Structures are given as C-alpha cells and as structure tokens.
Amino acid sequence: MPTTPLSVRYEDDLRLFASVWRRIGIVLLAVGVVAFPFVVDGRWVMTANFALVAVVGAVGLMILTGFTGQISLGHAAFLAIGAYTAAVTGDTFGLPFWLSIPLGGALAALVGLAVGPFALRLRGLYLAIVTLGLVFIVNHLLRAFPEVTGGLSGIRVPMLWWFDGPRVGDATWELGPLTLASREQLYFLFVLITVGVVLFATNLRRSRTGRAMNAVRDRDVAAAVMGVNVARTKLEAFGISSFIAGMAGAMFGYVQTFITIDPPFNLIMSIEYIAMIVLGGVGTVVGAVLGGLAFVAIGPIAEHLLGGLPLLSELSSSQQQRLMFAVIVGAFLLLEPLGLYGVWIRIKIYFMAWPFRY
C-alpha cells in the first residue's frame, strides 16, 4: 500500500497510528463515539454504557488470560469487589466516583495478588478451579456481612461528583442544542475510562511487560531462561487484571444504580467474560474491545431475531441472549479461532490484495 510510509526511525515504527488509513480510522471512530448518544434512541445509550463496562472488564481478563495464559474463572469476583466497594464508599461514606472507582480497583487488585501465588504452582484447568472458588468465597463474604453490604436485599450505588455532593445526572446539562441527561453523562465518563484502559493495555502489549507476559504464556521455561521473572510476571498480570476488573465492577454498579450479589456476580458472569475474549480474539486488545461490544449488542439483536420464532420466543430475553451467544461463540471456536480479530484480518488482507484473490 503506497499510503503506508517507509519508516526510517524506530520511533515511527513504534507508533500506533503510523499509516494514513489508521489516522483516518481513528478520527472517524472518535467522531462516531462522540456523536453516538445524540443520534440514537436513549435505550441504546444505556446499552452502550453496559457495552463499555463489558469492554473494560474484557480488557482486564485479556491481560490475564489472553496475554499471560492464566485461565481464570474468578473474574466475576473481582467485578463484585469493585461494585461493592463503589456501593459502600458511595452510599455509606459519600465518596465521589473518581475516588471510588480506583479504590474498587485497588481492593480487587489486593485480592488478585492474594490469589496470584496459586498460579505459580497450578496451570490450566487446575488454576481455573481455584479461581472459581474465589467467586463463591467472595459471594459468601458479601452475604455474611449484611450490615455493610446490604446482604440479600442489595445496596444502592450512588455516583457522586464530590464528597457528599450532587450525583451524576442530578442536573441535566445543556450544551447549545444538545442535552446531556444522566445516561449521556455516564456515557462520556465511561468512554474516557475505557479509552484510558484500552491505551494502557495496548502499551503494555507492545512493551517489555507485555512481551514477558506473552513469553510466559507460550513457553514458561524458555521465558525464565531468557531472564523473565516468571513468578513476578504472573503476579503483575493478576494485579493489573484484577485492578481493571474492579474498575469495571464499579462502573457496572453505577449503570445499575442498585446491585445484588447473585445474580449478577456468579460463575455465569465469569464464563461470559471468557466467551467475550474468545469471541473477540484471544491475545489482542482489539479482540477484547470487539468481544465486549459484540456481547452486549447480541442481547437486543437476539430478542429481535429469536422473538418471532416458535418455541424460542417462549424463552426469557436473557435466555435468548445466552442461547444466541453460545451458538455464536461455538461457531467461532470451530470456524475462526482468532475470533472477530481474525475476521478483521481476513477482510484487511482481502482489500490489501484486491483485485487479486491472494
């Protein structure tokens, strides 16, 4: 392609948006993201908020499972910790969201670092089972202290701008002809967080830490002989991953405004996140983003498509969504193990080779 400039310095080769096409793409994406809440129906803004939560959570799991190869079924536990931290700090102590979100992340990261050492001795399915246990332990602890967490009756998750101050969405913002109500405000805040998390993960992937994680995933003995501290790399992966998952949990709480323990923070949620990164493409940040977006988008689509069919229309909307998701993920595992990212690569190669077949 003539539009890809010849790199003459290593700095140029390392840039994320080196080619003209990529720069055009990122500008279009930015315009689209900003314009989105003003052109679609309000229900879709809400869906987008859930999608952004899913993207952040999926990026978190991608760092642990996709980059470092540590299979974790405990992702829901980290989200639960983040969500309940946001709820308790907001509801009881009146902390603003910009403190609660990192606090939720930090608390989740602490638990992640406590579980991490298991990964030093266990691999694959054994690690999956240990992390699965974490979901039950966290759920049990949340239930065991109802005076703090609200127990089975749930808890409110207020999103405050300032200490004991007004809540996000209390005031509707008027920007000329545009109106930003509660969900639009949430949308733009979440977009900022998501962009930050995605950039962080992308940078990690192309630098020393990310390469060390990949090395541990591919061949851990060779990685150690290359000078990679395997134990430390695994712990870093657990820490970073659970921090991001905790942030996603807090965001999830803010969209829901009221949360209970189980559902949603159960094994199914953990599996959904694994399915998301498989659907998107394991090992890539783009895969986590695509997988998170696709997962949430499938819900309304499934309702629309399956609603008219006999038998299937009798299922609840969440059952329809799960069925559709299961079929799609299964198909991807069989047909395109690289996920949506692999599909994107195929499209790209097709157009790069056009008008030739290959």
Place this chain on the structure above:
Amino acid sequence: MDTTARSGDDQGRAPLVTFEDVTLSFEGLVAIDDVSFEVYPGQLFAIIGPNGAGKTSTFNCISGVYHPSAGRITFEGRDLLGLPPHAITELGIARTFQNVELFPMLTTLDNLLVGRHVHYRSNWLRDGIWLGRARREEVAHRGRVEEIIDFLDLESFRDKPASFLPYGVQKRIELGRALVMDPKLLLLDEPAAGMNLEETEDVARYILDVKEELGITQILVEHDMGVVMDLADEVAVLDFGRKIAQGRPAEVQSHPEVIRAYLGASTDVGGDGGAAAGGDAARTGEAAIGDTTDRVTDGGAS
C-alpha cells in the same frame, strides 16, 4: 582419567566458568556423575558424548533449570547454585535449546526483544503509560536487536510469527535471541541438529563470527563431529554422566576411552586396563570420529 590439557594461551587466566565435582541425580538415575571442568574467557568449549551422556543436563544445571545434588558451579567466581534461572541470565549467561524453544505466537522481532528483557529498566506502570522513558528505552533496545538481525541476516523474517518460519530460520532466531542479551557466556545446545550440510556450514560460520567478532565465550554441545573438531578449542567427552576425556580436539579423537564410548569395545568394559583393545580401536576410530563424511549421527535427546 582426567587428561586436562588446554590451549596454551589460557594459562594463568581466571576461568569464566568452573564445574566442580557436580553430581545431578533423578531418583536412582545419575545424570551427571562427579564432573569437573573449567572454561576460560574467549574459549569455544565443546561437550560431546553419546545420547544420554548428560550434555543437556550440564546446560540445565548452569542455567538453573536443574539443581545439582552435589558440587559447585561458579561463573566469574560467583556461585550459581540456588539462583533462579532469570537471575542466572541476568549475570550474563544466554543459551539456545536443543528443540527450538521460540515463543511461537510472537514475531521474530518480539522474540528477539524478549532476549533484551534483562537490559530494560522500565516497569509495568511505565510500560502501560508509555511516556518518555519507556519509549526511549524501547527505541534504544530496538537498535541493538536490529544489529543482531543484520548480523544473522534475519531482515526478511522480522514481522513474521516464529511458528510460521522454517526450522533452520527458527534455529537462527534462537541464536539471535541469545545474542541480543549481550552475554558473557553463550550455551549452544546442538545448533546444527537436523540441518543439512549447507545449513550446518552457515551455523559454523555464525559460531566462528560470534567468537571472533563478538568475542563471546561459548560452550557447545553438538553431535556433528565435523563442527566440533573444526571449531572447538577444547573438548570434554561425557559418557553415562562421567567425564571420560578432555583436551584439544585432536587429543580427544585418539583417546581410547572416547573411542570405546562411541564405538563400543568387545572386552573389559569399565576397567582401566583396556589399553590393548583401545589401541586396536584407535586406528579404526580415528577415521570415524572427526570425519565429516562419516559422521557419528545420533541426533536424539541427550
């Protein structure tokens, strides 16, 4: 038994690596039995022996993958035993593997950059934020990696995932991954295994380049006797975990114990008085060992 004869220019210098009475055993099996040797700076030291002689185990002991049950291994006077593999690498010991151990999902470039790992000073937080220092460091190390890519003629494979590349190229990338560490000691585990004559000659040229141009001390495990006899300054021969001979290539070739280990002896196995049998075998053995056209080709695991 220990015929320590070393090239004259090493006299009076401190050894880079010492192996002192090292014994490694797995349950009942003794993989390395009381082996001692010294490697001097700048030397190309070869370890040969039949399959299962303990050659790769020797490497695994040096790089910290295995832990010997007795003895001492030092590098620049420092005791290596008890250090984890990554700490040993940080001291300046790099290695390649007998069966290619590249990171299959990473590109050639990323594989080589993993080799620079120990020279980075960044951490996960700086990497994730990617401002100033992390970026500058990445550029600097990329420069060094490109020099090695140039040295090993790997330019055209730079952006290809390692698992897609031919075996010979993978072997070369593995050598490159060890070289980008700027090691003081390089452990080469059968660099010519599975290669045809032309590829073997390429490898031999790279090994000599590493010695002459980069001045890196190397320990070479190899079954291709042509490569060993032509390149090595000194050769140690292992058999069933014991060192049976050491010396210059020519001396080792005619050593009766070595000939017995490679060709077998009809009488007196394990005794020291096999001089008559050894002398007999020596004449036939000299032709076999060290002759490229009639190689000792036992390329399996050791």
